[in-house]
Amino acid sequence: MGDKADDIFATFKLAPEEAQNFNIVVAKFNEHFKGDTNVIYERVRFNRRCQEEGESIDSFITNLHTLVKNCNFRDLHEDLIRDRIVVGCTDPKLSLSLQMIPNLTLDGTIRRARQSETIKSQQHLLRSPEHIVGEDPADNNSAVHYVSDNRIRRQEISISKPSRTNIAINGVPLKFKLNSGADVTAIPEHIYKLRKDLSDLSDTHKILHGPRRIPLKVTEVVTATVLHEDLSAEQRIFIIPNLEEPLLGRPAIEALKLVTVHPNLHTISSQKRPFDRKIEMPDLFTGLSTFGEECTVLLHPDASPYSVPTPRRVPLPLMEKTRAELQRMEKLEVISKVDTPTE
Known part of the structure; x- marks a missing residue:
């Protein structure tokens, strides 16, 4: 061990016979570097763990076993893992069927979850349309x-x-x-x-x-x-x-x-491309759309007017983009420039 490990070892204050026991010394070092476990935090992590989209049931169960180690559930850890599988799996039909089984055990839950995943993966072959x-x-x-x-x-x-x-x-x-x-x-x-x-x-x-x-x-x-x-x-x-x-x-x-x-x-591409509204619907996203006639806007009787009298500051990096956008909107007659004071 190095000098720093010797200094840490000295803080353990072990009896001479304990200092000669390898397992005790290793346990003390693990306790020193690991620190105290926040049981509440670990239990929250466990209780919030759900099967992710595309995650296999075996991966989900393995992670639950890893999380439960620091939860200090004692004799209840198997029952709580079972409950997380039932509640946290992505298949609602599997979850419902598991809840209807009396005296459900962890082993039975895992077996049925694996069977369900295997059967679902085989359906695309069993139910595929017949083509030659x-x-x-x-x-x-x-x-x-x-x-x-x-x-x-x-x-x-x-x-x-x-x-x-x-x-x-x-x-x-x-x-x-x-x-x-x-x-x-x-x-x-x-x-x-x-x-x-x-x-x-x-x-x-x-x-x-x-x-x-x-x-x-x-x-x-x-x-x-x-x-x-x-x-x-x-x-x-x-x-x-x-x-x-x-x-x-x-x-x-x-x-x-x-x-x-x-x-x-x-001809279509076999690779999925992102949906572009301007390309797919050019009539809706070209030029300025109008209602074609005057519209009346009805306000709630209790509505009170609200205005922002203080001009909003524009960040320097956005100054040119803001100016160009204002000019574009003015050209389309969406807005108009006001050079004189208004009420």
């Missing part, structure tokens, strides 16, 4: 929307037929769901097995992805003639196990003219 995205390994630009240089090209389309319609595949009628967001046409494997007269199978090396770009198992592919009313086209149809119903992809939909494509293509 075709992607050729040699063409990385093939997707639901063409993506290049962080910009997305979209077309405004309107479906001129019901969402499901009958399509003949090599003369065999099948009801398809129209899916303008899919790059390929697909049918379930069990339907193909029932209707083997559709066409002969062939191997494919094309890779298909579903929601979140999860690879799909493709059994085989057939090339067939799709027919709707008087229009027909040759299309490749993919056989996919576990597919709920036949899906008619964008190429077939366009070939059979089942959608109307508006010519006004527009």
Whole structure:
């Protein structure tokens, strides 16, 4: 130890046998440098701790265990941690369900909170809309929307037929769901097995992805003639196990003219930009707006006039900006210069 540590050690006034005990000496130094704990302050910190937006439940619980160490709750610390989880979690449904459980323990609270967080994180996959995205390994630009240089090209389309319609595949009628967001046409494997007269199978090396770009198992592919009313086209149809119903992809939909494509293509950035009122609503934020007619301002009967007779001082750094703004407002006739005394 250094000289300063020796001076501090001398203030402990330990008995000779205590001075030789390492644990006692370390405890005394910790007590000296840590100082007294403000229990009221630590309890306020604990009681105000809530789960933050985006914070995991495990991180929230770990921090509660850290805060409770200095609160001196004694035998109640587990019950109070349980209460903070119930009251401080960001999920109101979880909080309500926990309050309805009799004899709720800390372990039970933590287990249910973790289960709730895990189940919520899985819902986006379980409830995702069914889209099929075709992607050729040699063409990385093939997707639901063409993506290049962080910009997305979209077309405004309107479906001129019901969402499901009958399509003949090599003369065999099948009801398809129209899916303008899919790059390929697909049918379930069990339907193909029932209707083997559709066409002969062939191997494919094309890779298909579903929601979140999860690879799909493709059994085989057939090339067939799709027919709707008087229009027909040759299309490749993919056989996919576990597919709920036949899906008619964008190429077939366009070939059979089942959608109307508006010519006004527009490009949007895939990166969110801040909302600029002057750009988005130029008519409202250009020039000086007026009511167009005289307006009557009604005051409360008890209202008393109030004025500031003393001119307000303008800080030197803002002098030029203030002068320019006054000139602009005078030019727009919002204000007028007064050179003579007024009442």
